[in-house]
Amino acid sequence: MAELDFISLVHKQTSRDYVARVTEYPKAKAAEKAKLWDYDYWDGNRLTGYGGMKYDGRWLKVARAMAAHYGLKAGDRILDVGCGKGYLLYDFTLAVPGVEVVGLDISSYAISDSKEEIRNAIVEGHARKLPFEDNSFDLVVSINTLHNLPCYDLDLALREIERVGKDKKFICVESYRNESEKANLLYWQLTCEAFNTPEEWDWWFKQTGYTGDHGYIYFE
Template sequence: MGHLRNFVTPLHKATARDYIGRMVDEKVKCMLKAKEYEFDYWDGDRRFGYGGYKYMPGRWAPVAKALIETYGLKAGSRVLDVGCGKGFLLHEMLILEPGLEIVGFDISEHGLASNTDEVKAKANLFRYRAQDAYPFGDKSFDLVISLATLHNLRIFELKTALSEIERVGKQAYVMLESYRTEQELFNVQCWALTCESFFDTAEWIWLYRHFGYTGDYEFIYFE
């Protein structure tokens, strides 16, 4: 197994959330809309997802810097983002190291279309599912990343996704939602709209080992 990281947690903790408010706001209807992963999920009402996910210069810069430094990325390094969404992290990575070769895929047409001009010009972006066999050769990338995507897969889909991340990447880092206490489990169940796999940290680590994933990982919690 790789190392437990703390790249995204500071950003995650900076956002306030009304857990009970979301749970009692026609939660099932909102979940169904969110799982379309299109405009409403990204830029519609907050009850369906992000509530307007806009590029904020520098917001993702600390995460980008940590990834570049931790994994020794430089000009010519190849990076794959599994579930890249709007690509704001990729944008910050390209600011810090313009010579990176970026590939990203997502199931959301709206998310891909909303990538910044910088990312669209320099990255290879396409629509694809994280749970399908990836169209790349073994160890094609210096780093494979996946942020806030894998918990949206069912367990048999996780097997393929984790195996493929392991196969195509020389190094890997994944971040997803988890819990450590009953309160955190309750909170994530109230808040999450698209999560399919509710596992605590010990269960996730067991799954990583079971599916042969040896890369780094991070959990975000709803405290």
């Protein structure tokens, strides 16, 4: 299990006003809207979510980096747990023509508004119970999803990812290394339930038997 950084290629492109996030709109109300995983979260105001998520190809460099690192090839099966609108899945098909992509997300809105080319490959469901057979994917990824789960679901989700994947897995979650990053995370997040340092995440991985790779997003 290794700590890898694929996501800063996208994460650090975004500027964030942490103070505005908690002063320009009631934070509790924003979180309530966000946790419905509906229009407000994906395509509404920036203060209640992404502020409009449209495909722009930014995940292609992430897909290419993962494909190179894991040696992906035509015929491999890739699962994205918490795939949202499926942009990374679509970019995997561009990075490695011939791969089979499958996505799972809790949001019916995100699925209905996903990339049309891969929409039929996305199923609605929860990470705590993946509707797939053991060892059925060559790569399983989960980007910015698992920190949204309470501990009892997080435990199950990590075990499920381990179950359905073969040897190649990558999880990216929000974390913090100091009080400044912790404050920024608290200001910025709308849906986070698992607030863990890297050391605490490492405990979760060992506790659940997760053997894949991982990465962290920090709000510096």
